[in-house]
Amino acid sequence: MGWSLSHSIRSFISSVDRILRFAWLVAEAEVGMQVYR
Amino acid sequence: MVIEVFGFSPRSGLPDTHLHTFASQLHERDVASAYASPEAYESYIADNPNNDSRFIFPIGEGDWQEDQNCEMVADGARELVVRGQRLPIPCVDEYTERGITLGNPPSVHVFELCRYVAEVARESVLATPQERHISVLPGMTQILQLEDWHHPNVVEDDDRPSGSETFQQLAQVLATGNTEPYQPSRPPNTHWRNWPECGML
Numbered sequence: 568m569g570w571s572l573s574h575s576i577r578s579f580i581s582s583v584d585r586i587l588r589f590a591w592l593v594a595e596a597e598v599g600m601q602v603y604r
Numbered sequence: 605m606v607i608e609v610f611g612f613s614p615r616s617g618l619p620d621t622h623l624h625t626f627a628s629q630l631h632e633r634d635v636a637s638a639y640a641s642p643e644a645y646e647s648y649i650a651d652n653p654n655n656d657s658r659f660i661f662p663i664g665e666g667d668w669q670e671d672q673n674c675e676m677v678a679d680g681a682r683e684l685v686v687r688g689q690r691l692p693i694p695c696v697d698e699y700t701e702r703g704i705t706l707g708n709p710p711s712v713h714v715f716e717l718c719r720y721v722a723e724v725a726r727e728s729v730l731a732t733p734q735e736r737h738i739s740v741l742p743g744m745t746q747i748l749q750l751e752d753w754h755h756p757n758v759v760e761d762d763d764r765p766s767g768s769e770t771f772q773q774l775a776q777v778l779a780t781g782n783t784e785p786y787q788p789s790r791p792p793n794t795h796w797r798n799w800p801e802c803g804m805l
Contacts, residue, residue: 595611595715596619597722598794599730602605602748602774603627603740604781 605774606736610662610722610729612715614675618665619718621731623658625739630656632739656739662687662729663721669714677712686721687728694720703797719796748774748783752792 610621633656639645668681681693694702694717696709702723704716722729733746756768765771769790776785793799 595609595796596718597610597726597729597796598752599608600606600750600753601608601736601746602750602777603737603744604747604778 605778606740608731608736610718612675612718616659617674618661618669619663619714619721619729620659620661621729621735623660623731623736623738624655625658626655627740628654629741630654630739631741658735658738660731660735663718668693668717675714677714677717679711684717684721686725689725689728691721691725693717747781748777748786752794754788754790754792755794 605626607624607626608621609624610619612619633649634645636642636645639648664685666684668678668684670676670678677693683690683692685691696706696712699706699712699716699720702720704719704723706712706716718729736746754768754770756763756765756770758764770788773786773788777783
């Protein structure tokens with residue numbers, strides 16, 4: 568499957584990109600992730 | 605998508621669990637009156653249309669923390685309270701047994717204590733299912749949960765989630781509702797041992 572995303576998903580990923588760039592979002596002690604739809 | 609990070613920031617004063625929520629629509633965003641001015645509200649919303657932050661504090665205030673320096677555990681501290689449960693403060697050897705090398709023993713930094721607490725009470729320091737959902741629309745359901753993953757080193761200018769296999773695959777999961785696209789080829793790196801400088805900024 569090629570790398571093709573809807574506009575909303577692209578916007579979402581752009582947001583993740585921008586925020587994580589500044590947050591240096593790595594584990595200081597513990598982490599978890601959940602995906603909802 | 606919700607990413608939760610438990611740790612300690614001196615600015616916060618207490619250890620916290622930071623819930624980062626990324627979504628096309630966010631639930632219960634702060635209202636304009638919560639901001640210093642209408643301009644501040646408009647600016648925040650314009651700059652953060654698809655993300656929000658919430659914090660929870662699983663460890664209670666107490667004399668376990670130094671009065672004059674919140675970054676240090678108090679000498680002689682005996683216990684702290686995590687989600688209402690008392691937890692003994694470990695001795696130096698117990699940190700070593702958990703793979704935590706104290707930077708300046710026998711003094712203990714709060715972030716070092718946080719790593720110990722995360723080792724022995726992980727579920728208590730992470731958010732509950734209800735807490736994770738705080739900025740997620742009520743009708744949405746969780747389709748995937750990750751305890752670890754390969755995270756890009758965002759300190760590097762060319763290392764971004766958009767270029768990482770992890771987030772590209774997660775975007776496919778979001779687009780399709782099918783968890784099958786998440787097939788990581790790289791080992792998880794989110795444990796704090798992989799980020800020796802984290803928290804040093």
